[in-house]
Amino acid sequence: MQDPYSERMSARETRAASGLALVFAFRMLGMFMVLPVLATYGMELQGATPALIGLAIGAYGLTQALLQIPFGMLSDRIGRLPVIYFGLLIFAAGAVLAASADSIWGVIAGRIMQGAGAISAAVMALLSDLTREQHRTKAMALIGMSIGVSFAVAMIVGPLLTRAFGLSGLFWATAGMALMGMLVVAVLPRAHHHLRHRESGVAKQALGATLRHSDLLRLDFSILALHAILMASFVALPLALVGEASLPREEHWWVYLTALVVGFFGMVPFIIYGEKKRQMKRVVLGAVAVLLFAELFFWWFGSGLWPLVGGMVIFFVAFNLLEASLPSLISKVAPAGGKGTAMGVYSTSQFLGAGVGGVLGGWFYQQGGLALVFAGCAVLCVLWLMAVWRMNEPPYVTGLRLPLSAEALLDPALAEQMLAVPGVSDAVVIAEEAAAYVKVDMQVLDRPALDRLVA
Structure with a gap:
């Protein structure tokens, strides 16, 4: 019999955490693999314009933002598994719709449907049901790691898959991964009860206080801005590599691989410094300033291959640092019993930012080309700096x-x-x-x- 106070995760907990991390990874791979390729391959679709390409890139974020919290609450009422199965089925159906489309509007509809499979909150709630209190942080960290790894893999595998099988093949692969996720869920351990847990789910009673908390709102705006800048930049960067650097779209994968690997190792010292010296506000401000520098660098010097590669390395050092730091800050700043609600609002802001960034990035490119996209991202960085400048140093709790x-x-x-x-x-x-x-x-x-x- 498992000791309830054991410092080691049981085999059941390990299987649950690993399986749910895999479900997250499959789903996020499907979301992100189109990011580096849709701007270049999507222009071959009937009716495609830069503005519509941007909408296709960010469309999933709009429905994800709208449905994430309601689906989480629904899982409290009807159970986690029905919501997760239904969400993965919707996600797979959206991928099939996009794979079968020969027009940009079909791809947009598919991406909207993919975002409607908003299962993140239900998966985190199931994780709470299947793990003991002392191991929940480790299990959630495993899922966070799977999301980061899936983003990095997607940026490299997306161009390679599209090169081999085309854009429709990429979406078919996404549908297959959603079905594999359903198989993983089918073999997970079964929860004996639904744990009511304010650290991993949204509590209606805490929602008002969360929406009135000034530092939490600054962090919500931070993740919205970060993902808006990411999506807008990836409307422009693949096109810049083709047009300004004359790099065939089939070879973009090595640029992303270089930028992501260097960016990952580049951010580690700053994370260590911020946590050990308790200077996370300074680290966040510095990262936003570096992101601003990267966008200005793209705007002024992004006319050759190596300047673009160098700019992307700078971009991903800042992006990876902020992507890792902001959830930790939410955990620190949220009041006792309010972390789950704060994370729910934070995730909604993240997906909303992705949707808005894709739409604005495409529209900016259509109106003023690469320069306007990068200038718009730089302006958003300035607004972001102004928002977080007055943030309090977070409590290290x-x-x-x-x-x-x-x-x-x-x-x-x-x-x-x-x-x-x-x-x-x-x-x-x-x-x-x-x-x-x-x-x-x-x-x-x-x-x-x-x-x-x-x-």
């Missing part, structure tokens, strides 16, 4: 969910007693969950005293 004994639940002053424990900065007791949510500084926390209170 960790969120914990502590199950409460029946005796502890009877104590009306439990939250106040928790706040008196050294290292506890925020605490809330949720009686209907028989649990307390606390934010703690692990460097100074008196954990034995906290454990005595909840027991």
Whole structure:
């Protein structure tokens, strides 16, 4: 029998976390593989214009933003698995529609349908059902890692697949991956109960406070701006590689591989510095400034192959740094018991940014070419700098969910007693969950005293 307090994940937990990470990876691969190729191959579709290409690139984000939170709440009512199966089926159907299309409007409709398979919140809720409290952070980190890896793989595999099988072949591969994801879900362990967990799901009671929290709103705008800039830039960059650098579209994969690998290793020292020295605000401001520099560099010097490669390396150092840092900041800034709701709003902002960025990137390119796209992204970076300049330095705390004994639940002053424990900065007791949510500084926390209170 598995020790409930074991420091090691059980085989069941490992299988659940790995399987759900794979489901995320399959889905995100399908979303991102079109990013480096749609601007170049999509122009061969009937009725294609740069503005419509941009809409096709970002369309999934609009429906994803609209449906993510409702699907998560629906999974609380009817169960996780029906929502996940239904979402993956919609995603596969959207890929089939796009693969069968011979016009840009068919691809746009397929991308909209892909985004309607908004299962992220339901997958995270299922992960909470299948893992114990002390291992949930590790399991969520595994899923976060799978998303990052899938983005990197998509940027390289997308051009190679399209080169071999064309744009329709790419979408057929995406449909196949969605069906493989359904097979993975079918062999996952079954949850014995649905855990009501405010760290991994949206709580209606916390939504108002989340939307009024100024620093959370700054972070929501940050992820919106980051993905808007990503999508707009990838309307322009593939076209710049073909037109300005004379690099055949079949060879773009090595540019993305170089930029992503260097960008990944380039961001690691800054993450370590920000966390160890507790200077994450400075790191975020610096990364946004570097992103601004990259867009200005593309605008002024992006007329040859090596300047474009160099600019992309700079771009991905900043992008990878921000993509890794912003979710961590949400976890730090969100009040006790509010992380799941804060992450729900954050993810909605991310997908909305992807949709808006694709649409605006295509429209800018149609109106003013590459220069206007890069100039528009630079302006958005300036607005972003202004938004985060007044952000407070985040508290360096960790969120914990502590199950409460029946005796502890009877104590009306439990939250106040928790706040008196050294290292506890925020605490809330949720009686209907028989649990307390606390934010703690692990460097100074008196954990034995906290454990005595909840027991």
